[in-house]
Amino acid sequence: MSLKKTEAAFHEHMKKLSAYEQAIGLMHWDARTGAPKKGADQRSEVLGLLSTELFKLKTSEETGEYIHTLLESGAENTVSSITTKATEELKKEYDRSKKIPEDEFKEYSVLTSKTESVWEEAKENNDFETFQPYLEKIVDFNRKFAEYWGYEGHPYNALIEDYEPGMTVDKLDDVFGRLRNGLIPLVEGVTSSPHKPDTSFLFEHFPKEKQRAFSLDILEQMTYDFKAGRLDETVHPFAIGLNPNDVRVTTKYDENDFRTAVFGTIHEGGHALYEQNLSEKLEGTVLCDGTSMGIHESQSLFYENFVGRNRSFWERNYDLLKSYSNGQFDDVALDRFYHAINEAKPSLIRIEADEMTYSLHIILRYEMEKALISGDLQVKDLPRVWNEKMEEYLGVTPPNNSKGVLQDVHWSFGAFGYFPSYALGYIYAAQLKNAMLKDIPTFDDHCLRGELAPIKEWLTENVHQHGRMKKPEEILKDATGEGVNPVHLLTYLKEKYKGLYQF
Template sequence: MEQHLEREWELFSGLLAKISGYREAIGLLQWDLRTGAPRKGADVRARTIGTLAGELFRLETSDEMGRYTDLFSRPASSATLTKVQRKIVEDCRKEYERSRSLPPERYEAYTVLAMQSETAWEEAKANDDYASFEPFLQQIVAFKQEFIDYWGVKNTRYDTLLDMYEPGLTTTKVDEVFGRLRSRLVPLVQRIASSANKPKTDFLDGLFDKEQQEKFGVYLLEQIGFDFEAGRADESVHPFATGLNPGDVRITNHYLADNLISSIFSALHEGGHALYEQNIAQELVGTPIAQGASMGIHESQSRLWENMIGRSLPFWKRHFGKLQQHFPEQLARVTPEQFYLAVNKVENSLIRTEADEVTYNLHIIIRYEIEKQIFNEGLSVQDLPAVWNAKYQEYLGITPPSHALGVLQDVHWSGGDFGYFASYSLGNMYAAQMMNTLRRELPDFEELIAAGNLLPIRDWLKEKIYVYGMSETPSEIIERVTGEPLNPDYLADYLEAKYREIYHLEASE
């Protein structure tokens, strides 16, 4: 790189570091707001976050950002950059052009609203009061519709939102892979429902001390390699993970006395997100690509650790004894095999985060279809509860008895995260495809899990996925790691094989 370009890159890097600092400060304030900040200070905190977000927005859309990204996008300058540097410029330019179209005061107002909306959602869910949350959600949707007009419509209005979470993703592609998956999962669910072999689960019906749940959750995080010197675990209404930087990754969980399973698999799920964030290459820190490649790739890691490792028989043969130590009265007469069968029970249920592996994707399809209706067909916020309930009856044969167990169960819409939900099922697909390659390259995969030696698995994922951060696109990652584009058949194959064995289904059915 020529000397004058080196100097320009140093200045550009300084701007990126400043932007990264603002992002970290905002992330920390958001984490605090959701993990114990005093309620009476919530409105002021929301405005503070809005002020910082406004300043961040101005930096990202500044003339300075425009000049640097224009300079390094030119063929002569771009040719002097590394692959990682070119990706940084490409992503910054894309964000610059998209954000530049938004009036700064509208973006700041939206950020304040989103913080207030999340607080309102927490209270509405606790009180089963959709009416109190509805005005906030109406404003969130209105802002998103307004922003889509500024950004420009991609194929459909909803495609514009999908692209923000999974670059290049379209409703056409999602419809195709969801359709292929659904065509195999629906018959599987029907066969399981007809099976006379039902796992015994009554030992999970009692009460489980919350403090002991938390201790076991910490134990699980330690087992999968979560670095507590580079992160922490706290409690919140809805479990989440936030990566401030690879040296400060925070996760939360919730502990329900009558639901031991929820906290166990939330710990593994959020822990999977955290492992990704903690192992991003140091050379990317301070740049916009020091994060997961997409929400789908991110979810692939949380779902892989939660389900494909955490719900496996070798895992519980290794760790069930430890769980018994925390709950000797409830689990003394239970075997690891019985516990494994219980945590893999398939049944139509109301709550997405507690759904089994097979029906989980139906929960996602419901949300995906509703979001398409909101942005492509004009479905009103007022009608959401009725549409939600109707789709649950259609897809799962059950109707939520309350809004808290229905349309209010997820935090995502309160913060404006429309377009996100599809990434969960995409994550399942990515994970199954990656797992197929992982098993081939680590043939002693199950023996490693049974021995409690998860380090080789984590290191494989680190080498193949984590260190790259956002320096590659989702399609580049899945093709490099597995040798082919996204293929939903790997997930269907995995689920059919696993649940044929659990429910004693005939392979020829």
């Protein structure tokens, strides 16, 4: 077969992979939005079967041959850059899967699927001891995988690669260290400040349907394309892109705290804008996706924090919010409202943390993950170390393990290397905001007028469209002129919270 023909066949092959991904994606979305309860077991089984089929396809001899042929020396002169890049991306996954002995991979799959339910019960019963032996096995597997996959420097580097390609322990130690050292005094500042916001008015009854109407208005303002998407209700909100023409947002309504839906929708809307604005040229290829967890999170956090917690945004939208509410804001001036939704204070639970303290929750997890993988920390010591770090960074100590080391699901399914992306995303977002201001110095005016299109367009130009054609660091450097740098985030937080809390 000529190289050109192989290239065409390869693209057909990727379309097939994409078909499986889309079917699996839709089944996940359906299971988490409105699928009948009784069908849950069958759905899990079907998802398992089709995921296995997809995995087989990705690691098939056919895939291997495409990789071999299309990456042969000189091939890049004949095939498109999209083809070359896509082949490289598939090769990464292919090579990784081939390096793990099949029986070990199977054992690991069974283990993680079992451990997720063990974790669920352990969390419910505040019972770390039952969870411990499972987690120990998972850590051991991940240490072994790192060796199979290979790495330079720290073994943890082999694991981060799955979530944030190109990121390393050296870089993270530097960046997270600086961020941590900058954040701790800020936490102390807000904690000791007498200028705390009154938040009591936030928790009044706000009917679900009205929250939905407001959420729809805000998505519209964000230029989310409803002809290529929809908004549904779920328990753990997410956004999912089946393809750029079908990107769905989900949210959760708490009738006694409207913030859950509002900020949740804006956050997921940010993810969705990334997926809706991937370049058409990438459709049907493995490149038609966010380039990393960190860059994806930078988009959601950009909108959630730099747009959604921006004063100008609320100058524009506070009256709209009021019009949907049952009057809970009637006696609340904008400034009071603005401070209330930007309350910062140390807390125990990551997913409930505010934008200022959030990164500390992540850094603490990163430090422990790294030490588990290097062998410097034992699973049995996790609860103690967790509590010590919480006290050191945030000045609070969990009353029990359920509200401490057991709070997150991630480790139970073996996602070591995932947590850093959350804080990286936030650092990236601040860097992007800083760069965007040079091109769009009128950023706040756009928020004030509810005209967010230029913001989306800038992000599409610099981030969205490229999909996986660019690595995270390339995206960052091309858009901002520098590599990962926590200074911009720290500056933003310092300025904002010193103002709000007057310290």
